[in-house]
Amino acid sequence: MSTTTSIDMEAARRFIYDDARLLERHRLAVLFDGAPAGRVLDALRPYRNDDGGWGHALEPDLRGPDSQVSGALSALAVLAELGAATDPAVMRLATETADWLASVALPDGRVPHVLPTGVGYPAAPWMAEPSDSGLLTYAIAGHLWELGVNHPWLDTATAWCWAQIEGDKALVGGYTVEFAVHFLDAVPEPDRAAAAIERVRPLLREDGTIPVDGGQSDEKLRPLELSARPGAPSRALFSAELIAAELDRLESEQLDDGGWDFDFLHWSPGQAVEWRGIVTLGALQTLRAHGRLP
Template identity: 55%
Template sequence: MPIDLAAAERFVLSTARLLDRHRLALLRGTASPGRVLEALRPYRNDDGGFGHALEPDVRGPGSEPTAALHALGVLHEAGLTADPMVDGIAGWVDAVAGEDGGVPFVGATTADFPHAPWMVPSDGGSHLTFALAAALATARPDAPWLARGTAWCWDRLERPDDLGAYLVKFALVFLDAVPDRDRAAETVGRLRPRIGADGTISVEGGTADERLSPLVLSPRPRTPSRTLFTDAQIERDLDGLEAAQQEDGGWTFDWLAWAPGQTTEWRGALTVDALRTLAAHGRVDL
């Protein structure tokens, strides 16, 4: 099913926040990385972290681990990992992580502001530790926290049978980025039993029939995590991603929609993400 690129662009221009408008323009070659950087900057706090609903499921102003991860993703895709904001994020992560290196799921003030019902404190480090370690391994391999965070990740991977859907997802992000390629490849193989025969993982406690698909678990080609999936599974998932374009031109999500702002902001961001993924796999020419 061909992508209606013009409709997708109209959707972003009509509904998405400025940051995602500039992300799409950069993807299409009509904006500079500096535009993305300036749109990201207002979400930054004085402590070096990010908040202000940069991650749409947490609406408060305080710095959040999910927002830090979101910011690192934006900086990476824009080729801006040398920006000083990355150092600020690295320092903030070091400050909020536990002694064992684990990073909490939500910030201390999350409960004081509107937030998704699943955004609640967890004991110890969360799955975000995997993703932040992956992002900083690429952007700041000398970050003070990274050794502790990486040790936490390897220790958690020693118990693969205890990993739920999102822990597997972010563990694969970590294994795709960590420098120890031999150990990463061996560990990826040990995660295979956590994935269903169809290449998906059921999300315990999620919406009805919510599952993480092959492209969610392994979004980029030619990575270690891709060995867990057949070419047919990836192609079928790409077909599904193409078919998921909505009548208004955008893409949407399958988790709980709990607030109008959350829904609108996620849809804009995910529409840019969908186009980026399809372009990376040769399904759309941007």
């Protein structure tokens, strides 16, 4: 793959140093400079609570201190990015997070979207009220499978995910589809996952996007958000030409300050700056994974 790129990597670094959280600074150093994984873990641990869960706006759209399922998802995403082999603490933290998730899970295995402890703290409109929606269950299960965690709750959650994906009703909602696809890319049942991915195809528009109901005007999830990794089973949904065009678009969206922005609601200054650090690092990871950065 070619590493010819229009990306100003030094400007992207400056943006991370200027505006991103300490966590993203250390993630950048691990991913691009070979820094030890322990530094990311040290930056991640302050978001953890005594109950084993994660809060304190680790997920920037829910800013209270108490443990929330979205915080657990964010923590597992970072741990999966590091990989179980990088540090013994990665698997320990992932397993303990699964323990906490089991403690808040509903009887059918799914985990709520927002727990009641989030009420009264600043939050995005879609996280302002308690919700038993289980859409985060897909992505959480996917990260646990990526990490190789062996946990009874993961078995129950996986059964719930399959029941929803293979049920009589189509998946509804852009983020539900995104998280379900992440699960299908990670679950170690390739033939079953490949068949299920084909059930997603009719939900996509001609350009490979899927609309976000209730979001910003024309808010949508794009192919590289739905399928970020080359060679993932979900790549069957998209042509090589479409992925190449999406990579060109992603390159072109670097802003003058060196960072990338996001198209969902900017509802507070803190949320906006934290998410920009996260999506900037994500853009760099995606571009490098596809040979657009060395």
